[in-house]
Amino acid sequence: MSAATIVNLPDPLTARIPKDNFLTRENGLLSWLLTSDHKRIATLYLISITFFFFIGGALAGLIRLELLTPQTSLMAADTYNKVFTMHGVIMIFFFLVPSVPATLGNFFLPMMIGAKDLALPKINLLSWYLYIVAGFMAIYTMIVGGVDTGWTFTTPLSTHYVNTHVISTGLAIFIAGFSSIFTGLNFIVTIHKMRAPGMTWFRLPLFVWANYAASILMVLGTPVLAIALVLVVLERTVGIGVFDPAKGGDPLLFQHLFWFYSHPAVYIMILPGMGVISEVISTFSRKRVFGYTAVAFSSVAIAVFGFFVWAHHMFIMGISNYAVLVFSLLTMLVAVPSAIKIFNWTFTLYKGSITFETPLLYAFGFMGLFTIGGLTGVFLGVSGTDIHLTETYFIVAHFHFVMVGGMLMAFLAGIHFWWPKWTGRMYPEKISQVAAVVTFVGFILTFFPQFILGTLGMPRRYASYPPEFQILNVFSTAGASILGIGYLLPVLYLIWSLRYGAIAGNNPWQATGLEWQTQSPPLTENFTEMPVMDHEAYDYEWLEKQQQANPQKKEVASAG
Amino acid sequence: MDHISPVLWQFLDKWLTNFALFPPEASKIAPQMDALYFFMVLVSLVGLTIVVLLVVSFSILYRRSRHPQAVQIEGSTLLEATWTIIPLGLFLVMFVWGALIYFRVFTPPANAMNIYVVGKQWMWKAEHPGGQHEINALHVPLGVPVQLTLISQDVFHSFSIPAFRVKREAIPGRYTTVWFEATKTGTYHLFCTQYCGTNHSLMVGEVTVLTPEEYKAWLASSTSGNSLAQDGERLFASLSCAACHNARPDARGPSLAGVYGSRLTLSNGQTVTADDAYLREAILNPSQHITQGYAPIMPTYQGQVSEEGVIELVEYIKHLDSNYRVDQTLNTTGFLPENENGKPPAATPPPATPKEAKP
């Protein structure tokens, strides 16, 4: 066995995808559309969110093209406003929020805890249908003319001053919100009630902890967004005045209701990604995660603190100075658990035995970019600097660093990591490593200049800007074209691998999770007998004993 | 020189003269905020470097070909405590430092001169007390604390002067304030930074800082004739506010002379300071701002006075220190062109409501 890789594949001459697996158990469109198998639902989600990702990405391309020149050149200001609004709505609600939970979470959470399925499989399917209905409404909105309020639906702009399709978008997000709530609800019940014997809380993989924390946020936070959107729709249709100062209402009430969800939403988006990073770093350094308890609790801490910082989006909106003090202080507190995780992951590498397959490359990308993104969040959480930096491109850069540099990289790390288990085939290693590096380089070139633009004062959501900002915008657009290639490549080679990828076998990464102890792709019922958990999480010593007891017939060193 | 095409040369020229990495520091608070900003940049660089160095060196030292057997380590409470306490400590330092700056920016000095700014889709209107009106521009004197009182006529806007490091939301329905003291003459960008619809990107302008002499000259040359307070006096008369708010012993409303800045006790027992926000609310939602001892009969002027009108009235009341002229105008209200038949106009337009009964 070559020392430079841990990849452990079955003999390519004799290896076969197992005949009976969740993909082949039943055939026909209805068996997919009426499935209650969490793995099939995860697959349906994977296809849907990829579709929406590319729509959101195309819109991003349009934004960057427009911003190549200081004047509005490509499209009218109104169109630009619609483009960035839909980009935000689609990327947040139709890609980022469901990304890891609805795909990797749905697929692997039950397997990781030794269950046959989630607690409520039909609700899981309902979740997907709600997502699809919401998605159709969003597409419908785009076709009939779009909405231009910004994804934040600030009142009174969204209630009285635009005549675009606020209601259909609001309803689409409302429905997508319920999709999210049901997923989170399912996860919480499953984790509490369906763990295999011996699977205590502190033997759970950290991916499970992360999704648990995110699920708490989904379940408690999303309903508040729902009611905020209902109020906007009512105000728009009936004209009640709850956000209208002329009638005694208060537009700031909407801000509080909106951000009460939308801040936890960012933790909904990032926590599952952090869960992926824990799994990947552990596997590719052959070590248990350093400080397991700290990482587990930090996920819950982020969830709890995350509910108490929402008004840091409102520091200059006229809330009292004392409110600013409180929220700024709490924001400092919520920053700490993320720092704890970064250091624990770093020290997981210490005295490990590290190989650099693609998932780990994406994980490294995550660590670097999320560190920058998270630190710039502190710039914004500190009230004094927020005055200058808020509402500028600094914010745009900050959230793209954490969401795209962080979350999207974690998602790609997870997709690559679990691809062999999901499909039974390996992705091609060399080109995927190239794609990871291309993505990283493209990302930095796209978004780092935006920090500078923000510090210079360039406001966000501007279709035209002063000419001295052009150079940095040109760099940013150039980077975006590279980034686009970085995202296109995985789609291409992953689809290629479905037919031509090397057969993966049960455990190509020699990982310790329960999901790796079954066939690839898994059976519909996951396990043929109830697994019993008698070892700690990330127990590589146990894995070695397993492997000695059941040696693979012949190992092949590398794939593709 | 003839090898470089004119287009490329223009491009380079633009770049060299216009490219900047950092905005100019043109206000008193700017260097203070920048100090904190650079401290945070430094801390971030150090933090990032530490993480990157650790990841890179661990990757090299412990790569599989060099370190084939991993050592299972559970963790280290000491390390956990270290990397919890040190970041927390640094963040708390930044928090305190930033809070001080924040309070400084939003606590204007008592001697600040006030300029009103009304934001509307898609322009900024600055109203100087002397009656100068500017659109998408703001002229301010050097070295003088200037307070901006902001309000929006429609949606949220945000008034931003990056060179001064100040920014404040202009909200419909209430005043917000921010202050600065310019320290460098010149012109600087003014942006609207809260998305406000179609021409959000066009709601930009220039802030011009003038030396005190230049500023005086500018004031003299740009005034429309009447100061805001004078316009307010006229509005006060035409709306017949003086009918109740005068110095007569049987006056139905409290005298407004000297009311600005005083402590008032309201009919519900609350005590409030009669600042700009209070005056505005008292005009638009009077029934909740009735001074103790007076009947709740003041009609609302919501819908009858624009935000500029309210500003003029507030300015007028701010400078009102005697009722002499108020009492005088009582006799002239009827002669104003706005009023016909010598009768003051009806205060509110409810369609067919009987007159409110006097309690």
Place this chain on the structure above:
Amino acid sequence: MPDSSAIAKGAEDLHHADHPPYQRHHFESVAQQFDATNFAMWLFLLTEIMFFGGLFTAYLILRNWYYPAFVAGSHQLDVRWGTLNTVVLILSSFTMAMAVWSSQTRRRGALVLNLALTFLLGLTFLGIKTIEYREKWEKHHVPGIHYSLQSFLDPAHDEAARAYGDRPLPYDTAQKTELYFFLYFAMTGMHALHMIVGIGILAFMMVRARAGAYTAGHVTFVENFGLYWHFIDIVWIYLFALLYLISRHG
């Protein structure tokens, strides 16, 4: 202790005779199924609390700012209908609890009867709400273009206001009553929507109960629905107090 986590070996395990027909295959036992679905319902109710919470927050703030307007608005609601509705719902919670007991003790007839009573009481509640809503519509108290301030500017000519001895409100305070009615319709409307869903499910349950679906050991559905129904009842009690009982004396 058997040898550690399962590696798929193709071993046989599905003994269909071992578990009752209503146990779903991904659960190991009926107890686990009940436990899990019950927990799920409690969690769902928690999300409902967060959902209504937004409206309660708006209520708290606006009532604090515009108390006189809220008093006048509240006086326009008929507290007799409100009390009757409260009694109706509490009664329906009782019949629902009886239904759960019937399911647990396998009394099919009693179960169907109690479900039917709950159903009827639910319909009664909605019927009374329709009467109230219609009255509000006729008096132009529905927020929107047709909203009228008449009853508040001239309470002498309005029965409901006269009964409380209300004084005329200043115009700008009267305007704020629209916000009160918005909250009234939004909160009771949202509640009514949940009632309608509940009544629909009750109809479904009555049909299934007659067929014996819930009296052969499968109590989960009825119990979990019972939770939902009681929750709606509790929400109504808060709404009744907050909307109907502002500043009522005697």
